[in-house]
Amino acid sequence: MSEAANWVRVASVKDVQEGSAFPVEIMGLQLAIYHLEGGALHCTDNVCTHAFALLTDGWLEGTLIECPLHAGQFDVCTGKGQGAPIEEDLKTFAVKLEGDDILVALPA
Numbered sequence: 527m528s529e530a531a532n533w534v535r536v537a538s539v540k541d542v543q544e545g546s547a548f549p550v551e552i553m554g555l556q557l558a559i560y561h562l563e564g565g566a567l568h569c570t571d572n573v574c575t576h577a578f579a580l581l582t583d584g585w586l587e588g589t590l591i592e593c594p595l596h597a598g599q600f601d602v603c604t605g606k607g608q609g610a611p612i613e614e615d616l617k618t619f620a621v622k623l624e625g626d627d628i629l630v631a632l633p634a
């Protein structure tokens with residue numbers, strides 16, 4: 527049985543340059559959309575799990591986002607923390623492209 531999801535348009539792919547991260551606030555969530563070099567799209571929570579910082583204020587290098595506050599890193603494809611000071615992984619959300627529209631699967 528597949529989990530119900532609510533696909534919501536969050537941005538145009540034209541707004542998110544390859545190699546960059548883009549903040550989106552929607553339905554009370556703060557999300558980060560990542561447009562990786564090569565075109566892949568990913569989405570995670572935008573708030574670092576260590577303290578309060580927005581990851582889209584940090585630096586995206588390949589598939590890793592570095593937090594601007596204490597330099598913790600996460601893999602944006604899996605949400606996995608890459609060691610100290612990160613102890614908790616990021617929540618991830620499924621993303622798909624329809625035309626130019628980036629859609630994210632939010633909890634129904």
Ligand code: FES
Pocket residue numbers: 574575576577578579593594595596597598599611612
């Ligand atoms: S708030 Fe992100 S590493 Fe500390």
